[in-house]
Structures are given as C-alpha cells and as structure tokens.
Amino acid sequence: MAELKRIPKHIGIIPDGNRRWAEHNGLHKEDGYAQGISPGLDLYLECVKLGIQEITFYGFTQDNTKRPSIQIKAFQKACVDAVTTLSRYHANLLVVGDTNSSMFPHELLPYTKRTKIGDGLINVNFLVNYGWNWDLKHAFRQSNSSGSLLTRIASSEISRIDLIIRWGGRRRLSGFLPIQSVYADFYVVDDMWPDYKKDHLYDALSWYQDQDITLGG
Numbered sequence: 001m002a003e004l005k006r007i008p009k010h011i012g013i014i015p016d017g018n019r020r021w022a023e024h025n026g027l028h029k030e031d032g033y034a035q036g037i038s039p040g041l042d043l044y045l046e047c048v049k050l051g052i053q054e055i056t057f058y059g060f061t062q063d064n065t066k067r068p069s070i071q072i073k074a075f076q077k078a079c080v081d082a083v084t085t086l087s088r089y090h091a092n093l094l095v096v097g098d099t100n101s102s103m104f105p106h107e108l109l110p111y112t113k114r115t116k117i118g119d120g121l122i123n124v125n126f127l128v129n130y131g132w133n134w135d136l137k138h139a140f141r142q143s144n145s146s147g148s149l150l151t152r153i154a155s156s157e158i159s160r161i162d163l164i165i166r167w168g169g170r171r172r173l174s175g176f177l178p179i180q181s182v183y184a185d186f187y188v189v190d191d192m193w194p195d196y197k198k199d200h201l202y203d204a205l206s207w208y209q210d211q212d213i214t215l216g217g
Contacts, residue, residue, distance in 0.1 A: 017168025
C-alpha cells in the first residue's frame with residue numbers, strides 16, 4: 001500500500017446499494033439496511049487510525065420516506081442502531097435532520113446537539129430525515145430575539161468536506177450536503193455498501209493523493 005501523505009480532514013460517506021445487495025442475495029429489499037451497520041463501524045475505526053478528523057454518513061433523506069413503509073421502518077432502525085453502536089466508541093456524535101417530522105426517529109433526538117463520547121477522538125455526523133432543500137431553507141426561517149434574520153443553514157455545525165466516497169456505483173450526490181460538498185473530490189466504489197472492505201477506503205485515499213487543491217483559485 002502506497003504511503004498516504006495527504007489525509008482528508010473530513011470524509012463524506014454515501015453508503016448506497018443496500019436494497020440491491022439484498023435482492024442479489026435472495027433477500028427482501030428492506031433486509032439490506034441492517035447489513036450496513038458493521039461496515040460503518042469498521043470504516044469509523046479505520047478513520048480513527050488514520051487521524052481523519054470528521055466523517056459524515058448519509059443515513060436517509062426526506063425523499064427516501066416515499067418508499068414502502070416496511071423499508072422506511074428498516075432504514076430508520078438501521079440509523080438508530082448505527083448511532084447507538086458508535087455511541088459506545090470515542091466519537092463526538094451529531095445527527096442532522098428534520099426533527100419536526102414523524103419520520104425522524106425519536107431515539108436520536110439526544111444527538112441533535114453535538115454529543116461527546118469519551119475522549120471524543122473524531123466528529124461523526126449522521127444525516128437522518130435530511131433534505132438539501134430543508135437544510136438551505138432553514139437559514140430563512142430563523143431569527144434572533146431582536147428580529148434580525150440569522151443566516152445559518154441547518155447543517156452549519158458540519159465542516160467543509162474534502163472527499164466524498166459513494167458505494168453502489170451511482171455517480172451522483174443525491175442532495176448530500178450541497179454547501180459543505182462544494183469543493184469536495186468525489187470517488188465512486190462500484191461494490192454495494194454491505195460488501196465494504198478496507199481496501200475500498202484505501203483505494204479512495206490513494207486516488208485522493210493525486211487530486212489538486214484549488215478551492216476555486
């Protein structure tokens with residue numbers, strides 16, 4: 001494995017392909033979501049070793065809630081289980097999403113403010129019942145006690161992303177943090193998320209070594 005001289009501070013993770021993985025393995029679509037929890041923990045632990053400072057996982061979007069109810073319940077539970085699993089490790093957890101909707105799992109409400117666990121080695125964010133439109137419009141719904149408009153998007157606590165990795169072969173952002181992703185490099189893994197391997201992460205980081213940093217300059 002080549003030496004990594006350039007480590008991104010913040011990695012975005014789009015763990016796609018759960019339903020397709022389930023179908024390919026003779027299961028119902030909703031059975032694929034639970035298979036993504038262990039890969040998420042493995043990736044997190046590897047990022048801690050690498051010294052990555054922040055990770056954002058795409059949980060589910062407001063658009064995803066148009067799916068059949070059995071799938072909705074499955075990915076809601078998977079998000080709760082993923083956050084609960086990582087709460088046993090040294091992470092600063094934050095869940096961002098529309099908490100005013102019944103689609104937001106109430107079990108995750110305590111994590112809608114940054115929650116430090118143990119030594120807090122790394123910031124870990126989950127987008128749950130998230131929508132890019134909801135995120136941006138949030139800035140125009142907030143005002144302070146004097147009546148002045150506050151221009152803060154809902155995801156303002158999440159920092160700018162350096163590298164986004166998407167599993168499942170799709171080559172689109174699907175509304176993933178449009179402000180923070182503005183200068184992110186984008187790497188696609190063709191394998192489905194439940195088939196995550198450590199090599200996927202290191203292949204992405206090796207590719208990242210050769211990308212230039214201009215930030216528009």
